[in-house]
Amino acid sequence: MPAETGAAALKGRAEPAIQTVEVALGARSYRILVGAGLLAEAGRHLAQAGRPRQVAIVTDENLADRHLPALQTALAEAGIAAVAQVLPPGEGAKSFGSFERLCEWLLEVRIERRDMVLAFGGGVVGDLAGFAAAVLRRGTRFAQVPTTLLAQVDSAVGGKTAINTRFGKNLIGAFHQPELVLADTDLLDSLPPRELRAGYAEVLKYGLLGDRAFLDWLAAHGPAVLDGADGGAARAEAIARSCRAKAAFVAGDERESGDRALLNLGHTFGHALEAEAGMTGDLLHGEAVAVGMLCAAILSERRGLLGAADTAAVRRHLAAAGLPQSLAEIGGADWPAGRLYAHMRQDKKAEGGRLRFVLMRGLGNAFLADDVAEDEVRDTLDAVRRPGNMA
Numbered sequence: 001m002p003a004e005t006g007a008a009a010l011k012g013r014a015e016p017a018i019q020t021v022e023v024a025l026g027a028r029s030y031r032i033l034v035g036a037g038l039l040a041e042a043g044r045h046l047a048q049a050g051r052p053r054q055v056a057i058v059t060d061e062n063l064a065d066r067h068l069p070a071l072q073t074a075l076a077e078a079g080i081a082a083v084a085q086v087l088p089p090g091e092g093a094k095s096f097g098s099f100e101r102l103c104e105w106l107l108e109v110r111i112e113r114r115d116m117v118l119a120f121g122g123g124v125v126g127d128l129a130g131f132a133a134a135v136l137r138r139g140t141r142f143a144q145v146p147t148t149l150l151a152q153v154d155s156a157v158g159g160k161t162a163i164n165t166r167f168g169k170n171l172i173g174a175f176h177q178p179e180l181v182l183a184d185t186d187l188l189d190s191l192p193p194r195e196l197r198a199g200y201a202e203v204l205k206y207g208l209l210g211d212r213a214f215l216d217w218l219a220a221h222g223p224a225v226l227d228g229a230d231g232g233a234a235r236a237e238a239i240a241r242s243c244r245a246k247a248a249f250v251a252g253d254e255r256e257s258g259d260r261a262l263l264n265l266g267h268t269f270g271h272a273l274e275a276e277a278g279m280t281g282d283l284l285h286g287e288a289v290a291v292g293m294l295c296a297a298i299l300s301e302r303r304g305l306l307g308a309a310d311t312a313a314v315r316r317h318l319a320a321a322g323l324p325q326s327l328a329e330i331g332g333a334d335w336p337a338g339r340l341y342a343h344m345r346q347d348k349k350a351e352g353g354r355l356r357f358v359l360m361r362g363l364g365n366a367f368l369a370d371d372v373a374e375d376e377v378r379d380t381l382d383a384v385r386r387p388g389n390m391a
């Protein structure tokens with residue numbers, strides 16, 4: 001889209017260029033577009049990716065009033081027929097019940113394989129709609145218009161789709177890549193600050209796991225990513241850099257048999273915290289990952305792999321972003337370590353019953369460890385039980 005014809009230009013402000021990130025997966029390669037005003041161009045971009053006869057939009061109530069009409073108009077202008085399903089917001093929608101209802105609706109409105117399921121929402125909508133697309137008629141076309149920071153930097157990219165079960169997070173799912181991802185940064189203007197902060201945790205993750213330079217950039221520009229006060233330039237840059245990092249991991253290891261597991265930094269702990277919190281959405285995924293990444297730093301430090309100053313830097317970064325650093329801050333001061341460890345044993349990275357953790361050999365240099373003892377995990381959890389508690 002030429003910069004001067006975008007929605008931002010109509011609002012009377014200069015618009016930064018749209019950035020393109022390629023996810024290289026051979027015949028299933030796709031583009032992620034990042035920038036302002038993309039929603040209004042959604043129909044044109046979908047048509048370019050291979051015009052679907054009909055699109056089934058899956059979204060949630062928080063988006064239905066604010067942004068769904070603009071998406072519907074964009075599709076209509078491109079001559080693409082659309083039907084929409086509006087879900088209740090929140091993590092609870094990643095359940096067997098809503099998965100069944102969504103599949104039945106997709107069948108009722110006769111979505112065919114060559115039609116398209118379009119996820120319009122955060123990671124919850126994306127994971128649920130993507131899973132439905134993966135299994136509907138054994139595989140239906142899929143695209144994503146992510147609307148949260150978390151979804152724009154992470155969940156809309158890479159094809160992991162899933163629902164939760166009472167045994168834990170994302171335990172039933174499939175890999176099903178989208179054909180296009182449109183990350184319209186204007187959509188983040190209506191996102192609640194707490195959701196922005198939670199998404200920021202996944203941005204920080206890319207720096208911690210593999211990109212020291214990005215980490216330093218975030219230390220300087222993180223506040224602008226969160227408040228958007230620079231007109232969205234820092235946000236767009238953070239999203240594009242995050243997507244480039246994720247695209248490289250996905251292109252190299254689509255189904256997580258190797259290095260892609262590094263994208264799970266903070267998640268072995270984080271998913272256990274979400275499971276213990278009940279997966280109701282009271283604890284946001286990004287908040288759980290924030291505490292989880294601190295756990296990974298503490299565990300790494302205790303193994304002599306990370307300096308105390310580096311762990312302190314992780315704490316400071318989380319604090320500056322308004323993210324939690326203790327179980328107490330997420331309502332879990334009394335969560336028993338044994339229960340949390342039992343949740344971790346459901347982690348998908350486990351092999352032969354052995355847990356694998358993503359640890360750090362210095363900031364920006366993550367690796368997988370399969371020799372972490374239960375006692376180390378318990379000690380690490382005790383260290384984050386209360387703010388500043390390094391017991």
Ligand SMILES: NC(=O)c1ccc[n+]([C@@H]2O[C@H](COP(=O)([O-])OP(=O)(O)OC[C@H]3O[C@@H](n4cnc5c(N)ncnc54)[C@H](O)[C@@H]3O)[C@@H](O)[C@H]2O)c1
Nearest residue numbers: 062089090122123124147148150154155160187190191285
């Ligand atoms: N598939 C993956 O690779 C992957 C990666 C990271 C996280 N996830 C999953 O993503 C989920 C979390 O996603 P999330 O953080 O986007 O949460 P979410 O989907 O629940 O969205 C957060 C909240 O913001 C609202 N919202 C969304 N966009 C909005 C907007 N533009 N304006 C106003 N309100 C808006 C939603 O209605 C919801 O209430 C978790 O289930 C997590 O496991 C998946």
Ligand SMILES: O=C(O)C(=O)C[C@@H](O)[C@H](O)[C@H](O)COP(=O)(O)O
Nearest residue numbers: 154158160169170260263264267348
């Ligand atoms: O894309 C990946 O790979 C990730 O690990 C990204 C994570 O941020 C995301 O939360 C993912 O859903 C976790 O995957 P899971 O396999 O541990 O469920």
Ligand SMILES: [Zn+2]
Nearest residue numbers: 202267285289
């Ligand atoms: Zn995550």
